[in-house]
Amino acid sequence: MTTLLPPSLIDRRGFLKAAGAGFAAALLPHQTMALDRTDAVFATAFQRRDGGYGVAVLSEAREIVYSTALPDRGHDVTFDPVSGRSVVFARQPGTFMVVFDHSGREKTRTIASVENRHFFGHGVFAGDGALLYATENDFDNAAGMVGVYDARDGFRRIGEFPTYGVGPHELLLLGDGRTLAIANGGIETHPDFGRAKLNLPTMKPSFAFVDRLTGALMEQHFLPPALHKLSIRHIALDGDGAVWFGCQHEGPATERPLLVGKARQGEELVLVEMPDDVLAGFRNYIGSVAANPAAGTIAVSSPQGNRYAVIEARSGRVLADKPLVEVCGLAPDDGGFRATTGTGDILAADGSETVLDDYAWDNHLLRIG
Structure with missing residues (x-):
């Protein structure tokens, strides 16, 4: 099967074409200069030091070229190169997603979750941009769901199907354009109890491959029973079609389970061995996973451990282990990775x-160029 690049990867010229003249005209002079100097732009949610929340588009020169306010804390951003629109999702258990259109053809709009659902912070567009898929919580039934939204009809919610697990988090679309890879974290939550984890003794994380058109379960994989407290959370697709995942361990802090693995259809989940000092440095928490298909590398971050690592995708060998305070956001950047932090750092x-001292960048960073 041929692996396609994720739909978020387009060149600067394609971004500006999708954005249109309205976007360029609305930029301040220094913002226009920043875009002129850049081959890529990056999107991320943030919190300002005054307490306000928003989402920003950053230039390759690490300058803010676009931003808009959010009603509360955001989490991840997805981009549709067909329409040029982006969507930022509320952090769990948030009940909004915000659609922002760089072209200026549409006003920023806020879409509320339906009754008895909340968002888990992630979503992905279909390849043609017609539909948006978002991970959601059917909290009264402790069931993960994928909400389906018609992006060509005001993001009207037109259906849903199960994730076949509890506490789904990130999902992505595979290169066939039809299969969704879904990380079911296994943790039951309910908005009546905030972010409290209600089922740690019985949690059962899983990795599911689901047909986005029918909602049918194609494959589901579980970690060994001894690792049932290893919550599968974030994922990224490498250049060979393998899905890499990062975990957060909900067991005793004295335990040191492997935290990074990869999944492939027709195969069992594989956890990647790491040197003891690298693994210990993550403090049982992987906050973000990113792939650089051109370089053949994967990056994983730990804001708890204040470090991130770069892994060779083919061998699973750790190529670099780097300290960086409150690092979490990662995105491919030339032959390596760009990182953002909760202290306002852009590396x-x-x-x-x-x-940028006034900004605390949130957990994820999306490359749009």
Whole structure:
């Protein structure tokens, strides 16, 4: 099967074409110059030091070229290169997603979750941009769901299907354009109890492959029973079609389970061995996973451990282990990775760095170019 690049990867020219003249005209002069100097843009949610929330588009030169306010804390962003629109999702257990259109053809709009559902912070567009899929919580029944939204009809919710697990988090679309890979974290939550984890003794994380058109379960994989407290959370697709995943361990802090693995249809889940010092440095928490298919590498971050690591995708060998305070956001950047932090740091792959003190960047960073 041929692996396609994720739909978020387009070049600058394609981004500007999708954005249209309205976007370019609305930029301040220094923002226009920033876009002129860049080959890529990056999107991320943030919190300002004054307490306000928003989402920003950053240039390759680490300058803010677009931002809009959010009603509360955001989590991840997905982009549709067909329409040029992006969607940022509320952090669990948030009940909004915000659609922002760089072209200026549409006003920013807020879409509320339906009754008895909340978002888990992630979503993905179909390849043609017609539908948006979002992980949601049917909290009264402790069941994970994928909400289906018609992106060509005001993001009207037109249906849902199960994730075949509890506490789904990130999902992505595989290269066939039809299969969704879904990380079911296994943790039961209910908004009446905030972010409290209600089922730790019995949690059962899983990795599911689901047909986005029929909602049918194609495959489901579980970790060994001894690792049932290893919550599968974030995922990324490498250049060979394998889905890499990062976990958060809900067991005793003294335990040191492997935290990173990969999944492939027709095969069992594989956990990747790491040197003891690297594994211990993550403090049982992987906050983000990103792939650089061109470089053949994967990056994983731990804001709890204040570090991130780069892994060779083919061998699983750790190539680099880097300290960075409150690092979480990761995105492919030339031959390496760009990282963002809760202290306002933006670190490019070449080592150049900018700190915007007024901003705490949230957990994820999306490359749009």
